[in-house]
Amino acid sequence: MAKGDVLVVAGPSGSGKSTLLRCINLLISPDSGDIYLDGVKVNAPNIRPEWVRQQVGMVFQQFNLFAHLTALNNVTLGLRRALKMSRPEAEKKGRELLTRVGLGHKADAYPAELSGGQQQRVAIARAVAMDPKVVLFDEPTSALDPEFIKEVLDTITQLARDGMTMIVVSHEMSFARNVASRVVFMDDGVVLEEGTPEQVLVHPTHERTKTFVDKILE
Amino acid sequence: MGMDARRNRAASGRKARIPRWISAHPRSSRAIFAISTILILFGILGVARVTGSIDPRLWNLLELPLVEGTKNTMIFSITIIPLGLLMGFAVGWARFSRHPYLSWPATVYVDFVRGVPPLIMVMFAFFWLPTLFKGETFQLGLAFAVFALAVHTSAYQAEIFRAGFQSISRGQIEAGEAMGLTYLQIMRNIILPQTFRVTLPALGNEFALIIKDSSLLAAVGAAELVYWGRNSAQFALTNYGIIEWVMITWVIIALVYFVITYLVTQTVAAVEHSFRVPGLGSVAF
Amino acid sequence: MGTEARPRQSRFYQIWEKVAAVAIIILAAGGFLFLLNYTSPIKWDYIIEKFPSFLSPAALTLMITVGSYGVGMAIGFSLGMLRTAKFRPVRILATGWVEAIRGTPLFVQILLLFALFSYYNPGDLALPTRLLVTGFLAMMINTGAYQAEIFRAGLQSVAAGQVEAARAVGLGYWGTMRSVVFPQAFRVVIPPLTNEFILMLKASALLSMINVKELTYFAKIETFTGNLVEVYMIVTVLYLIMTVPLAKIIAHLERRYRIPGLGMQQETRARQTRSSQSVTVRIAGLDLSQVRRGLPGRERTFI
Numbered sequence: 001m002a003k004g005d006v007l008v009v010a011g012p013s014g015s016g017k018s019t020l021l022r023c024i025n026l027l028i029s030p031d032s033g034d035i036y037l038d039g040v041k042v043n044a045p046n047i048r049p050e051w052v053r054q055q056v057g058m059v060f061q062q063f064n065l066f067a068h069l070t071a072l073n074n075v076t077l078g079l080r081r082a083l084k085m086s087r088p089e090a091e092k093k094g095r096e097l098l099t100r101v102g103l104g105h106k107a108d109a110y111p112a113e114l115s116g117g118q119q120q121r122v123a124i125a126r127a128v129a130m131d132p133k134v135v136l137f138d139e140p141t142s143a144l145d146p147e148f149i150k151e152v153l154d155t156i157t158q159l160a161r162d163g164m165t166m167i168v169v170s171h172e173m174s175f176a177r178n179v180a181s182r183v184v185f186m187d188d189g190v191v192l193e194e195g196t197p198e199q200v201l202v203h204p205t206h207e208r209t210k211t212f213v214d215k216i217l218e
Numbered sequence: 219m220g221m222d223a224r225r226n227r228a229a230s231g232r233k234a235r236i237p238r239w240i241s242a243h244p245r246s247s248r249a250i251f252a253i254s255t256i257l258i259l260f261g262i263l264g265v266a267r268v269t270g271s272i273d274p275r276l277w278n279l280l281e282l283p284l285v286e287g288t289k290n291t292m293i294f295s296i297t298i299i300p301l302g303l304l305m306g307f308a309v310g311w312a313r314f315s316r317h318p319y320l321s322w323p324a325t326v327y328v329d330f331v332r333g334v335p336p337l338i339m340v341m342f343a344f345f346w347l348p349t350l351f352k353g354e355t356f357q358l359g360l361a362f363a364v365f366a367l368a369v370h371t372s373a374y375q376a377e378i379f380r381a382g383f384q385s386i387s388r389g390q391i392e393a394g395e396a397m398g399l400t401y402l403q404i405m406r407n408i409i410l411p412q413t414f415r416v417t418l419p420a421l422g423n424e425f426a427l428i429i430k431d432s433s434l435l436a437a438v439g440a441a442e443l444v445y446w447g448r449n450s451a452q453f454a455l456t457n458y459g460i461i462e463w464v465m466i467t468w469v470i471i472a473l474v475y476f477v478i479t480y481l482v483t484q485t486v487a488a489v490e491h492s493f494r495v496p497g498l499g500s501v502a503f
Numbered sequence: 504m505g506t507e508a509r510p511r512q513s514r515f516y517q518i519w520e521k522v523a524a525v526a527i528i529i530l531a532a533g534g535f536l537f538l539l540n541y542t543s544p545i546k547w548d549y550i551i552e553k554f555p556s557f558l559s560p561a562a563l564t565l566m567i568t569v570g571s572y573g574v575g576m577a578i579g580f581s582l583g584m585l586r587t588a589k590f591r592p593v594r595i596l597a598t599g600w601v602e603a604i605r606g607t608p609l610f611v612q613i614l615l616l617f618a619l620f621s622y623y624n625p626g627d628l629a630l631p632t633r634l635l636v637t638g639f640l641a642m643m644i645n646t647g648a649y650q651a652e653i654f655r656a657g658l659q660s661v662a663a664g665q666v667e668a669a670r671a672v673g674l675g676y677w678g679t680m681r682s683v684v685f686p687q688a689f690r691v692v693i694p695p696l697t698n699e700f701i702l703m704l705k706a707s708a709l710l711s712m713i714n715v716k717e718l719t720y721f722a723k724i725e726t727f728t729g730n731l732v733e734v735y736m737i738v739t740v741l742y743l744i745m746t747v748p749l750a751k752i753i754a755h756l757e758r759r760y761r762i763p764g765l766g767m768q769q770e771t772r773a774r775q776t777r778s779s780q781s782v783t784v785r786i787a788g789l790d791l792s793q794v795r796r797g798l799p800g801r802e803r804t805f806i
Contacts, residue, residue: 027392050399060392066393077407110495112496126393130398318521319520322528333701337708338719341719345731346731349542433608433610447614448614451614461618475606475608
């Protein structure tokens with residue numbers, strides 16, 4: 001993947017998409033194969049997984065915000081603890097990011113006081129805060145009520161326009177078509193098809209991809 | 219001894235499906251009740267004192283329970299609470315562990331301790347443990363009896379802590395990891411703060427129970443409230459034969475317990491309130 | 504701990520961990536037995552010989568507990584209903600009573616009743632009967648207050664909306680209670696009620712302090728023969744037999760028959776999707792899906 005690329009991973013549930021993401025930031029160690037970040041092999045014994053994870057942001061399906069921290073503190077926790085940034089510095093950056101995702105006014109709200117869409121946007125700000133080389137999105141909209149999906153996708157799209165490298169597991173085909181530079185279709189832990197959105201989504205070669213895309217578009 | 223420690227209070231919020239009665243707990247009615255009882259009783263005592271209608275012999279009966287007894291009960295409770303807290307936290311942690319070599323022994327410990335009456339543990343600790351050491355003294359036995367009560371409460375606190383640990387969603391821990399935090403950082407910044415908030419109400423109840431359970435120490439001759447109460451009651455019956463005085467003694471002792479436990483639960487509730495976070499309830503179990 | 508690359512845990516390792524767990528338990532028990540044996544050897548023949556004689560005091564313990572618990576349930580249910588009553592003075596009186604009993608130790612209640620009964624002795628009871636009645640009443644009053652709290656909790660756990668809905672369907676007060684409130688409250692109330700029974704059974708040991716001839720009292724008398732460790736071993740085992748199976752059965756029933764969303768038990772996760780579930784499962788150490796599907800994965804430790 002090149003810098004600034006947006007890779008959308010699609011495929012039926014259980015096809016190993018989430019596992020792939022978790023392998024990339026070493027939440028799960030891969031059984032076989034290697035992962036390279038900036039040309040460095042990261043699943044090597046001499047590399048600290050914490051170091052890798054600081055370079056790789058992640059946004060979860062279930063948001064996974066820290067329930068006891070305000071939105072701002074959720075964003076700054078990693079800056080202060082993992083990157084040892086001072087509190088004022090971290091908070092300045094945190095507020096900037098929250099404003100960027102349109103939640104500057106909610107900095108002091110707790111996750112329980114935010115809607116699903118707002119929570120996910122805080123989670124995105126949290127992932128971006130560490131200035132990662134790549135951000136992973138694990139089905140960022142599938143736990144959301146329909147009315148909140150758009151605001152989250154817009155945020156991600158904005159991020160892509162700003163040149164962030166990212167890997168998005170998503171079933172939002174229109175999003176994939178608009179934003180993705182490449183689309184990967186996976187099933188049963190195997191990459192079946194790979195190419196531009198046009199190739200994979202409009203003219204799929206593989207039978208499984210065809211049926212899946214048809215189902216999604218119905 | 220009752221289920222109110224294992225009772226749960228607090229919190230709305232959609233994460234934890236906690237029944238309505240908990241948030242509707244009549245704390246205010248409890249406060250009014252406690253305060254009015256205290257005022258009425260002390261009012262009666264005060265009036266009796268001032269008008270001189272109270273016998274000085276009754277004052278003598280009440281003095282030791284009220285002064286010595288209350289002091290010692292508080293000393294015992296203050297010793298047992300941190301001890302039990304430490305052990306309970308460790309055992310609760312072990313019980314939550316994914317490793318059988320930690321969780322299984324912890325489970326056996328909890329089941330065993332919760333299955334045996336605390337009185338049995340107190341008496342056995344008092345009579346037997348000192349025989350392992352040279353120079354069996356009353357003090358040593360008493361120390362072991364206090365320790366037995368700490369063990370007793372630690373089993374219940376272990377369950378509280380376990381429920382607290384379990385209430386933290388795995389996703390949050392994963393998010394912490396994905397952020398590049400180390401295990402200790404996750405523990406300190408994510409797990410412990412949430413466990414603390416979520417277990418506070420249950421722990422407060424447990425503290426109140428410890429205070430009441432410390433009355434068991436009277437069975438091995440520790441000079442706390444019930445011990446002095448029995449002393450005074452015995453004295454009143456044999457020397458004066460006035461049952462009302464015995465009753466007054468016991469009612470006042472009961473009142474002292476009520477006031478201490480009430481103060482503890484209210485303090486914990488206040489602490490909990492000041493640390494309250496929307497959406498974080500309390501553990502129920 | 505935690506994040507270093509670590510070899511994937513094999514089945515063998517999982518079994519090994521369990522073996523280690525059992526070994527630790529056995530070791531701890533052995534160490535405890537060694538301590539018990541330390542000053543003087545345990546007289547196993549004494550234990551075997553004397554064990555049957557402990558059974559009838561144990562039966563008395565059980566009978567007092569069951570009896571006072573049963574009557575206490577009637578009291579508790581009534582008090583629980585009164586605590587939810589519309590009429591305020593009734594509610595305040597019931598609340599006051601319950602809080603007063605719950606705020607004071609059972610020991611004090613027993614001793615207070617003991618003093619009262621030993622002075623007045625209503626009905627000129629013989630000493631053993633009088634003591635028994637004293638203990639029985641004290642426990643009954645105590646558990647009544649605690650059960651009142653449980654029943655109140657159970658009754659109030661049924662959401663007001665459901666009561667309204669039942670009224671809307673045309674049910675009267677008792678009809679609502681009988682077919683909507685009670686069936687739900689019942690389920691909610693069973694586990695804490697059983698817990699209360701176990702707590703009462705253990706609390707009955709306190710009756711030994713006023714010389715009711717139940718298990719603990721019998722043990723206290725028996726220790727005068729000098730066989731302290733043996734006597735306490737017997738008594739501990741007897742109490743465990745009476746309490747632990749009950750606790751385990753209830754824990755099992757609770758897990759099995761819990762209706763989702765109903766009960767005092769907290770549901771940990773609101774919504775479990777496949778991916779978050781797999782994470783839970785992975786950490787819980789029970790990873791059938793990965794074994795079955797052979798997906799890459801590694802055991803992780805958090806706590």
